[in-house]
Amino acid sequence: MGDTENADDNLYVSGEVTYKSLRFTTAQGIARLTLDRPPANVLSIDTMREINAALESLEYQKDVKLVVLQAAGKYFSPGFDLGDHLGDRAYVMLEEFHRIFENLAKTDKPSLAVVAGPALGAGSVLASACDIVYAAASAKFGHPEVKGGVFNPVAAALLPRLVGRKKAFEMMLGAHSMTSADAERAGLITRAIPDERLEAEVAALVQRFQDGSAVVLQSARRAMSGGLDVSFDDAVRHAEDVYLNQLMASEDAEEGLKAVMGKRKPVWKDC
Numbered sequence: 001m002g003d004t005e006n007a008d009d010n011l012y013v014s015g016e017v018t019y020k021s022l023r024f025t026t027a028q029g030i031a032r033l034t035l036d037r038p039p040a041n042v043l044s045i046d047t048m049r050e051i052n053a054a055l056e057s058l059e060y061q062k063d064v065k066l067v068v069l070q071a072a073g074k075y076f077s078p079g080f081d082l083g084d085h086l087g088d089r090a091y092v093m094l095e096e097f098h099r100i101f102e103n104l105a106k107t108d109k110p111s112l113a114v115v116a117g118p119a120l121g122a123g124s125v126l127a128s129a130c131d132i133v134y135a136a137a138s139a140k141f142g143h144p145e146v147k148g149g150v151f152n153p154v155a156a157a158l159l160p161r162l163v164g165r166k167k168a169f170e171m172m173l174g175a176h177s178m179t180s181a182d183a184e185r186a187g188l189i190t191r192a193i194p195d196e197r198l199e200a201e202v203a204a205l206v207q208r209f210q211d212g213s214a215v216v217l218q219s220a221r222r223a224m225s226g227g228l229d230v231s232f233d234d235a236v237r238h239a240e241d242v243y244l245n246q247l248m249a250s251e252d253a254e255e256g257l258k259a260v261m262g263k264r265k266p267v268w269k270d271c
Helices: 046-057 089-107 122-128 153-163 165-173 180-186 197-209 215-227 232-243 251-261
Strands: 003-006 012-016 018-021 022-027 031-037 066-071 111-115 133-138 140-141 178-179 192-193
Touching: 018 022, 018 046, 022 046, 046 089, 066 197, 089 153, 111 122, 111 180, 111 197, 122 133, 122 153, 133 180, 140 180, 153 180, 165 215, 165 232, 178 180, 178 251, 180 192, 192 251, 215 232, 215 251
Parallel strands: 031 066, 066 111, 111 133, 133 192
Antiparallel strands: 003 012, 012 018, 022 031, 140 178
8 A cells, every 4th residue: 555644734634634633544454543642542533433444444454463453642541522512413413423333343354452541431431442452551532522522432332341230330430440450450451561571572462473374363353352242152153164164265374384384484375
């Protein structure tokens, strides 16, 4: 994908889409979406439209092994633009936000959120919805919306599934915030990492994905995500279908098995 930056007006152009508050690049099997809307990366309607355009553009990019969602500046995101809650804009705001999670759910690309600063409200939900979440120890997560007379519908549906009913009620109804360590213990994020180690730990994880096969990673992700909201037996049948009828039809499945038997490093074709 060709990505260019206009230094004069800080516009990022990718394909036919111009990104004003999102930096979007793909290279070496890694797609990076970087929130870049100073000063705090507030999620405006336009910003969410850009996120959706980036995610939807990845559908036919079969070489992408990992989608990394991160942010520039001190904040990951404090949530929605307050002005978007009012009048007819509230409907559009929620539709665009909901579409992000539809896109994350239907993609076969694994996703990683990197949270180096506060992630609040919609920002917290956006990060925690990714498959893997690495957060700096100093980062905060929370849902203060009820203090302002609103709540986040996606959070109302997602949080009980991630952290359980009791913790979800405390977070949303009690406007409870938590440290990264608490978020890890609750199951909201994958790992809380010392600030000075975050970049190195993210780089190491990204490298592990780069060393893998795109088709194997995508098949495994498809098998797992397709079984999340069904019975165990149906989840197993779905995973077996992906394994037998999709993965085992790929060249990389055969190459991986031959490499193990030959005690050598596989040479992936990503197909």
